[in-house]
Amino acid sequence: MSKAEMCVLDGYCFTNLGEIKKNLTAAELYEEIVKNGEGKIADKGAVVTLTGRCTGRSPNDKFIVEEETTKADVNWGKGNVAISEEKFERLFGKLKAYMQGKNIYIQECYAGADEKSRLKVRVINDSAWQNLFARNMFITEKDESKLANFAADFTVIGCPGFHANPEDDGTNSEAFILLNFKKKLVIIGGTQYAGEIKKSIFTVMNYVLPKMGIMSMHCSANIGEDGNTALFFGLSGTGKTTLSTDPERALIGDDEHGWSDEGVFNIEGGCYAKVIKLSPVQEPDIYACTQKFGTILENVVMDEKRQIDLDSDLYTENTRASYPIDSLPNIVESGKGGHPNVVIFLTYDAFGVLPPVSKLTVPQAMYHFISGYTARVAGTEKGVTEPKAVFSTCFGEPFMVWHPSVYAKLLGDKIVKHGASCYLVNTGLTGGPYGVGKRFEIKYTRKIIKAILSGEINKSEFIADSVFGFGIPKTLGDIPTDVLHPVESWKDKDEYMEKLKSLAKGFKENFKKYEAVTSAEIIAGGPVI
Incomplete structure (x- = not known):
């Protein structure tokens, strides 16, 4: 023109x-x-720009x-x-x-x-x-x-x-x-x-x-060869993009979806991945996209020979890659999937008290969905070592227009109607709080996700947590019991219980602002102290 x-x-x-x-x-x-x-x-064809x-x-x-x-x-x-x-x-x-x-x-x-x-x-x-x-x-x-x-x-x-x-x-x-x-x-x-x-x-x-009666969701979604669809909710740093980009499953989308009467659909046509310290071994498909024509790399460092350095945080830790979803090798071209049979809430618990996997009842799932919990540590501030609990309702509070109860009702109704199983997966710390504990090994997290998606986890015997009430598998394949049950990995069991109850109090304090318009059944899905 x-x-x-x-x-x-x-x-x-x-x-x-x-x-x-x-x-x-x-x-x-x-x-x-x-x-x-x-x-x-x-040098490999991506556009590098600074914001x-x-x-x-x-x-x-x-x-x-x-x-x-x-x-x-x-x-x-x-x-x-x-x-x-x-x-x-x-x-x-x-x-x-x-x-x-x-x-x-x-x-x-x-x-x-x-x-x-x-x-x-x-x-x-x-x-x-x-x-x-x-x-x-x-x-x-x-x-x-x-x-x-x-x-x-x-x-x-x-x-x-x-x-x-x-x-x-x-x-x-x-x-x-x-x-x-x-x-x-x-x-x-x-x-x-x-x-x-x-x-x-x-x-x-x-x-x-x-x-329109359609649930809008800040989540990723993929589908297996058996046609079973899974949703992954989670805030930044919990592994949402990493865990949903699975070579054994086709990616529907990595960030934004709708759930209608006909199933799940991607809202987007591309991916916007955080790429700081991206591993070509752990995340080969996403890494490959950073080397392709059509990709935009935001605030990624590039040398005079036009070679990029994904490990550098010179400009920011929030380095990003924007690329069309068809840059990935294993996607659902239509951007659509069936009704999910699995809903996974991802969290990064820096207090080291939540188990790596918990099975949730529907009221518990709605409670955790409304809460949207993860934890962060101000590692860039000298002397600050204590983690901070972060609650972002519906795992995407800045983007939600209606009251959280509207989204919770839509999601709850669809979970019940289509019989989806719900799990809370912690990709954070174990063995102690930040500064003492270590992050769950990715190999165990991947085994847990695989057991959930295959249904293998349903063969486990579940034990109810004394504070949060969700079900923790007594055993799960060859995953060590001190991984499945964090209390076993803490040297001081009393300190573990003190930290667990402290986190539960944080949940209850945060949830007070939702209680007036939330059903008693969902409120009962929260922790008991």
Whole structure:
């Protein structure tokens, strides 16, 4: 498309835009990236780019426009902060003025592999590399005739170089991510972190899918040769991507899914993997993607010979690779699977007290889903050695629009209807808390996952935990009992019980904010002290 004085996109008028470049291929976008000086090409073909000040999401800079169509639906609070329609319009006007004279890139794509519920998404960027990111992460349309008549359901405009004025615009910083459900528009500025593009649309899907009776989920999914589908919920660092990318099972998707009356479907068309210290031995398929044409490497160090260093955290520990899902060798091309027979909640327990695997009843599963527990240690802060419990409801609190009870009911109903078994898998520490204990060996975690997926774990005798109540297998194949039962690996058994009860108190304290709208049955699925 050539330069135009007036351009109307999705009903929004833009004036004096530069050249409009629409639905460019990856190769064409590569040329634009190099020409614009937005990134460099690594020796194996990936694009390497830096995101500057923002090397991760800016959760405090996300706002939802408060208006009559969604005001009563949104679970307003820390994760969903309101901004007025007037402030949105004023900032949008400034953004359109900023775009004058700039070349823009457009990708027209889909969010959702399910044709009945998918969103048509138009992504508009003033940088080619972010447009390539959108092409990687969403589902592309190969049919030119459909693209010719493409009418977007939602539009994302991302211009990292445009900064808000917090005092004038009502934002918290120069960065902003504003979602307007009434106008079906997202505007992003002040941050070059491309993950905001995909997560803004995931937030949109977390609003629209439940209205259709479809469960939206921050999880990965894969399927075995027997057709059995498994879901893996988990926060960053718990092993969600690693454990779901299994050479013996086909990957449906690694981060965002829906669960409809017909089964599970991927929301995305790509993967956005964390690649710091990525192992070519433990994660060969993901590692191979970092060496491929079409992959974007964010904040990865590259030397003068264009060789990348995945071990370096020079810019950030949150180094990322964005690549189309078909870059992986074993995927479900349709992006769809059947109803899950297994649901796995992953956690990294840095207190060293949770077992590596626990079987959950449905109320227990809902309790842990609403809690969304993991633990982190501020290892970069000198002298800080104590782990910190982190609770992110539904294992994705920043992206959930409705109250957590809405998602919990949807998930619980589907688990019951389709007879899915639920497990809590701890990939964290054993033998003691942080500084003493060691991480569960990956070989044991993989054996546990394999036993769950094959059904072999059902042959075990389960013992109820005295505090959390979930079932711990007495034995499981050749896995040592001191691995299955953490208390056996602690030298001081009394200290173990003290830490276990302390963690349980943290669960109960966190859950207080959900009790008013949560059934007594689910509340009873929590720990008992």
